[in-house]
Amino acid sequence: MESPRTRLLFRKSQSFRRTIRNEATAIILAGLLIGQMTGLRPARAAGLSAHVQPGRESSPTKFTSDLIERLASAGPDEQVRVVVELTGPAGDGLSVLLGAKGGRLRRIFRNLNCAVIEAPAGVISQIGELGEVGYASLDDSVASLGDLPGHIVTTTGASLVEDEHPSRGGDGGNLDGSGIGVAIIDSGIDSNHRAFRNDSAAGRTMVSVDFTGEHRTDDPYGHGTFVASLIAASAVLYGGRYAGIAPGTQLINLRALNSQGVGTVSSVMAALDWVMANRFRYNIRVVNLSIGTAAIQSYLNSPLCHSVRKLVDAGIVAVAAAGNDGKDGSGNKIYGAIHSPGNEPSALTVGAANTFGTDSRSDDVVTTYSSRGPTRSFWTDANQVKHYDNVVKPEIVAPGNKVIGAEAAHSQLVTSFPSLDTGLSSGGDSRMMYLSGTSVSAAITSGAVALLLQANPGLTPNLVKALLMYTAQPLAGFNMLEQGTGELNIAGGAMLAKLVRPDISNALPLGAPLLTTRFAPEPRTTIAGFSFPWSGEIILQQTFATGANLITRFQKIYLTAVLLGDGVALSDGVAVADLTLLTSGVALADSLPVSDGGPQGSGALFLPIAVLLSDGVALTDGVAMGDGVVTSDSVLLAEGRLVDAAVELQIVVNGDNTAFMK
Numbered sequence: 097m098e099s100p101r102t103r104l105l106f107r108k109s110q111s112f113r114r115t116i117r118n119e120a121t122a123i124i125l126a127g128l129l130i131g132q133m134t135g136l137r138p139a140r141a142a143g144l145s146a147h148v149q150p151g152r153e154s155s156p157t158k159f160t161s162d163l164i165e166r167l168a169s170a171g172p173d174e175q176v177r178v179v180v181e182l183t184g185p186a187g188d189g190l191s192v193l194l195g196a197k198g199g200r201l202r203r204i205f206r207n208l209n210c211a212v213i214e215a216p217a218g219v220i221s222q223i224g225e226l227g228e229v230g231y232a233s234l235d236d237s238v239a240s241l242g243d244l245p246g247h248i249v250t251t252t253g254a255s256l257v258e259d260e261h262p263s264r265g266g267d268g269g270n271l272d273g274s275g276i277g278v279a280i281i282d283s284g285i286d287s288n289h290r291a292f293r294n295d296s297a298a299g300r301t302m303v304s305v306d307f308t309g310e311h312r313t314d315d316p317y318g319h320g321t322f323v324a325s326l327i328a329a330s331a332v333l334y335g336g337r338y339a340g341i342a343p344g345t346q347l348i349n350l351r352a353l354n355s356q357g358v359g360t361v362s363s364v365m366a367a368l369d370w371v372m373a374n375r376f377r378y379n380i381r382v383v384n385l386s387i388g389t390a391a392i393q394s395y396l397n398s399p400l401c402h403s404v405r406k407l408v409d410a411g412i413v414a415v416a417a418a419g420n421d422g423k424d425g426s427g428n429k430i431y432g433a434i435h436s437p438g439n440e441p442s443a444l445t446v447g448a449a450n451t452f453g454t455d456s457r458s459d460d461v462v463t464t465y466s467s468r469g470p471t472r473s474f475w476t477d478a479n480q481v482k483h484y485d486n487v488v489k490p491e492i493v494a495p496g497n498k499v500i501g502a503e504a505a506h507s508q509l510v511t512s513f514p515s516l517d518t519g520l521s522s523g524g525d526s527r528m529m530y531l532s533g534t535s536v537s538a539a540i541t542s543g544a545v546a547l548l549l550q551a552n553p554g555l556t557p558n559l560v561k562a563l564l565m566y567t568a569q570p571l572a573g574f575n576m577l578e579q580g581t582g583e584l585n586i587a588g589g590a591m592l593a594k595l596v597r598p599d600i601s602n603a604l605p606l607g608a609p610l611l612t613t614r615f616a617p618e619p620r621t622t623i624a625g626f627s628f629p630w631s632g633e634i635i636l637q638q639t640f641a642t643g644a645n646l647i648t649r650f651q652k653i654y655l656t657a658v659l660l661g662d663g664v665a666l667s668d669g670v671a672v673a674d675l676t677l678l679t680s681g682v683a684l685a686d687s688l689p690v691s692d693g694g695p696q697g698s699g700a701l702f703l704p705i706a707v708l709l710s711d712g713v714a715l716t717d718g719v720a721m722g723d724g725v726v727t728s729d730s731v732l733l734a735e736g737r738l739v740d741a742a743v744e745l746q747i748v749v750n751g752d753n754t755a756f757m758k
């Protein structure tokens with residue numbers, strides 16, 4: 097573990113970094129600044145000479161006349177944004193002053209030695225006293241440009257999540273996943289890509305381990321780099337349009353897929369084992385599994401599922417791709433092709449939504465190819481009867497169609513499919529590519545989980561899952577086996593995470609207040625002008641629960657080493673709440689709906705829960721089910737061979753051919 101001091105510096109560097117939203121803006125700003133500097137050379141000289149004898153009286157001479165006028169007319173608490181020229185590397189003085197007095201470092205232009213800060217007028221008046229501040233001017237023209245967060249950060253609500261006010265220990269910037277380690281088990285990471293390079297002096301901690309036997313940890317295949325960038329790409333490239341969800345996280349690069357994007361169950365298990373051994377050293381709280389193999393063996397008997405469960409029981413959130421088998425080669429809709437380890441009940445399994453490249457979520461849908469539940473892994477009894485798991489999956493969906501992320505140098509994916517390259521750059525270290533599939537969705541969700549854990553490190557994996565399910569947006573026209581409870585809502589999830597009490601433990605009695613506030617927040621989020629209700633649902637294995645008590649009262653199913661589904665008992669084949677683990681006031685559903693977009697399972701009946709509880713008798717391979725067919729084992733991938741989701745090339749290359757992000 098890093099020392100508190102290192103961690104503080106790390107956080108600071110991240111907050112600096114986070115403020116650079118827009119490289120393109122920076123270039124425009126550079127032009128503006130040079131103009132100002134040239135025109136104001138004498139004043140600047142005066143400012144620098146004043147620096148020799150810093151003091152309250154002399155500091156105004158470091159300010160342009162329009163800034164002096166503005167400060168004279170503004171109230172002491174009125175926010176003023178200024179461009180500051182630094183006399184050297186940004187020292188602690190400015191950060192400390194801003195941190196202590198409610199100011200924010202919005203951007204830093206290292207090559208220009210300039211920073212943009214926003215603070216109350218009374219604080220701005222004092223910055224001239226700092227030796228590191230050379231010259232300050234009013235930033236009216238800059239303010240109009242504003243921050244330009246990218247499509248994914250915007251449409252998921254990540255850009256709406258503010259860290260706490262400095263008085264409560266935050267830096268006042270956005271949550272960025274700082275301090276949270278995210279292990280990425282994939283095809284490696286091209287760490288030379290600019291998406292992973294810091295613009296500040298402090299470097300990002302990145303540990304890389306190879307489990308393929310190829311003795312390299314870069315990414316010749318080109319999948320892991322893309323996945324990692326969705327989680328943690330910095331905003332230095334392309335004006336921040338393709339920034340990751342949590343650019344402050346520390347990436348742990350565990351390479352288990354080889355140069356062809358293929359691995360084995362054992363290589364993935366070796367990586368999971370490494371996470372278990374090193375989780376405290378790197379504060380690994382999230383494992384991203386944008387990989388999958390055919391889920392044939394029941395999670396009860398699967399070594400891969402057992403390994404995932406072990407990590408979850410140790411407090412790590414395991415995020416798994418649902419798979420890209422939602423339709424067969426002829427385009428027929430298929431149910432029951434959730435991959436492994438996405439079939440593990442304790443994993444947070446994610447399907448793919450299509451945002452159509454628009455920030456508003458009013459048009460969002462589930463992609464045609466996203467694997468649908470229920471899980472069809474099974475065990476066979478002595479009479480050769482198959483017993484299917486029939487777990488409702490995925491938990492949620494997240495953007496996954498034609499998303500832009502970092503392209504590894506010499507990526508085999510792009511070499512094979514040149515159309516994946518966006519053409520945004522010819523430079524080897526800043527190329528960007530398109531990719532589709534639930535791998536993308538899982539990565540975005542892993543970034544979201546890091547933000548929630550930064551907001552409240554006391555969250556258990558089950559609580560993280562519960563909060564993300566509860567706040568998800570139900571997409572109208574899709575049933576729960578397609579979308580889980582709905583589309584990832586980071587704004588809602590992180591807001592709720594901050595309100596949850598930090599001391600979740602076995603000592604808490606069932607029904608204790610779960611929130612630190614007296615009332616639960618309104619279960620609704622507005623993103624890009626579109627307001628939607630939270631699902632208000634939490635999936636419990638074969639059924640789901642609703643009720644405000646799920647978030648206002650502590651439920652024993654939120655502890656570690658239990659499954660959310662443990663809150664459900666069977667009584668004469670009917671699901672009933674186990675009142676030792678769930679409070680009264682939590683309602684269990686008896687059918688899965690086709691959502692009408694409303695909360696708490698509203699919509700038409702799709703499937704009675706009894707069918708899922710019937711131990712595989714009612715729901716067998718190949719049977720027609722409402723609007724699709726339950727998959728038979730034959731359409732799944734070969735057993736024992738772990739295949740990167742990207743191997744389903746038709747899907748990952750082309751996605752659903754609709755409007756997409758640019």
Ligand SMILES: [Ca+2]
Pocket residue numbers: 251450451452453454455456457458459460
């Ligand atoms: Ca949209």
